[in-house]
Amino acid sequence: DAGVIQSPRHEVTEMGQEVTLRCKPISGHDYLFWYRQTMMRGLELLIYFNNNVPIDDSGMPEDRFSAKMPNASFSTLKIQPSEPRDSAVYFCASSLLHNTEAFFGQGTRLTVV
Amino acid sequence: GENVEQHPSTLSVQEGDSAVIKCTYSDSASNYFPWYKQELGKRPQLIIDIRSNVGEKKDQRIAVTLNKTAKHFSLHITETQPEDSAVYFCAAGATGGGNKLTFGTGTQLKVEL
Numbered sequence: 463d464a465g466v467i468q469s470p471r472h473e474v475t476e477m478g479q480e481v482t483l484r485c486k487p488i489s490g491h492d493y494l495f496w497y498r499q500t501m502m503r504g505l506e507l508l509i510y511f512n513n514n515v516p517i518d519d520s521g522m523p524e525d526r527f528s529a530k531m532p533n534a535s536f537s538t539l540k541i542q543p544s545e546p547r548d549s550a551v552y553f554c555a556s557s558l559l560h561n562t563e564a565f566f567g568q569g570t571r572l573t574v575v
Numbered sequence: 576g577e578n579v580e581q582h583p584s585t586l587s588v589q590e591g592d593s594a595v596i597k598c599t600y601s602d603s604a605s606n607y608f609p610w611y612k613q614e615l616g617k618r619p620q621l622i623i624d625i626r627s628n629v630g631e632k633k634d635q636r637i638a639v640t641l642n643k644t645a646k647h648f649s650l651h652i653t654e655t656q657p658e659d660s661a662v663y664f665c666a667a668g669a670t671g672g673g674n675k676l677t678f679g680t681g682t683q684l685k686v687e688l
Binding site for chain 2: 495504505506507510517518520553563564565566567568569
C-alpha cells in the first residue's frame with residue numbers, strides 16, 4: 463500500500479474562495495482523521511470518521527469547514543469561504559482499529575492570501 | 576475532554592547525551608500513549624507507543640515510561656544522534672472514545688555535534 467495519500471500537496475488561494483482537500487486512506491483502515499497543524503496551536507483534531515460515519519466533529523472550528531467520507535477510500539475537507547487564518551498544514555491520517563498506529567499522509571500546505 | 580501537556584517545548588543536547596520529554600494527561604480513561612516524530616516538512620510518524628497495562632517499553636535507543644497514578648508519561652532517547660533532531664509529539668487516547676488522539680504541543684529536539 464502506498465500509505466495515506468493527500469492532494470494537493472500545496473494550495474494557494476485567495477480569501478473567499480472555496481478550498482477542497484482530498485484524502486485516500488490506507489485500504490482496510492476503519493478510522494480516518496483530519497488534523498490541522500499550526501505553529502500556534504500544534505496538531506488539532508478537526509474531525510474523525512469510523513466506517514465512513516463522522517463520529518466527532520467537535521474540533522471543526524466553524525461552519526465554514528465541512529468534511530465528508532462518501533466511501534471507504536475517499537474523504538474531503540472543504541473550507542468555504544476560506545480566510546487567511548485558515549492557513550496551515552492539514553493532515554489526514556488513518557488507522558485500523560481502536561488505539562492503534564495512526565498513519566499520516568504527507569499533508570496539504572494551505573495558504574490563503 | 577482530554578488535555579495533554581508536554582514539556583519542554585525546546586530541548587538542546589550534545590550528541591551522545593540523553594534526552595527526556597515529559598507529558599501529562601488529564602483523562603483517567605486514556606489507555607493508549609503514542610509518540611510521534613516529525614522531521615521538518617514531513618509527516619508525523621510513530622516511533623513508539625505504550626498501553627496502560629505496561630509501565631515501560633523500550634526499542635533500541637528509545638524508551639517510554641508510564642505512570643498511570645500520576646497521569647504522566649515520558650520519552651527517553653539515549654545516545655542521541657544528529658538524525659534524532661526533530662519535533663516530538665506525545666498523545667493520549669482512550670478505547671472508549673474510539674481512536675481519538677489528543678496531542679501535546681510538541682518538543683523541538685536539537686542534537687548538536
